[in-house]
Amino acid sequence: MPKRVRTGLTRSDILDRYVERFKQQLIKFQPFLSRKRGTASLEDFDESAEELIAQVFGAASDQSEAYFFAKTGESALLPEEAQESGTHNIERESLQQRRQVLESCLADLELRRRLQATRKKKGIETALVEEYMSHDVRSIHRDATIKQAGQLLQKHKVGSLIIDDGSRYIGIVTDSDLTRKAIAKGLDPNTTSVATCMSRPLVTIEEDELLSEAMSLMKKQSIRHLPVTADATIIGVLSVSDLLRAFEEQKTP
Structure with missing residues (x-):
């Protein structure tokens, strides 16, 4: 059994790191939405995004499943005009779905961080x-x-x-x-x-x-x-x- 090593990080530190990593992931995703593609491929981005989601929320989590379906473009939420106008619009909506999943993950982590930080404050209680x-x-x-x-x-x-x-x-x-x-x-x-x-x-x-x-x-x-x-x-x-x-x-x- 692997030896458990203490890192000295608090739960707050870990949440801070996860929040920052998702923010960076969203920044890296912007070129794909603006069509100003950088050196990284969309496939490489998907791989790193899925690894991050799996690490934070779990490989079998709702977030991981949502990103997978967004990546494959198999979403019931694609607008009718996108479904009827051809591949280009469907690909665009698939990118938007990816972004929404990442933003949802970030919002979830920020909520956890704020809950931890304000747990003892009378106002929220x-x-x-x-x-x-x-x-x-x-x-x-x-x-x-x-x-x-x-x-x-x-x-x-x-x-x-x-x-x-x-x-x-x-x-x-x-x-x-x-x-x-x-x-x-x-x-x-x-x-x-x-x-x-x-x-x-x-x-x-x-x-x-x-x-x-x-x-x-x-x-x-x-x-x-x-x-x-x-x-x-x-x-x-x-x-x-x-x-x-x-x-x-x-x-x-």
């Missing part, structure tokens, strides 16, 4: 869910197709949709659900219903609960979008980006 949730609730019927759900996410620039059956909410689907679950199962986005990819039962939290309770619930359930209720009626959604904003605002000047 007393904040309520209603103070930071988004009131923009978007829903879609369970019989709608995966493609329609992807188009709705793109149109409204949101990360999740609440699924309804015509009379009540029954689940939730996120952009990563569409990318991972649909493609991983080889489902046709034009004919498969969005209910196939939704998560249920619907996990919610009341608007007057502490933000710290919401964070604990999201961590326990391994979710990044949490519907918010008022007397059992959904009135908003709390996401990881909302939590990041909360930590940003609670920083000591």
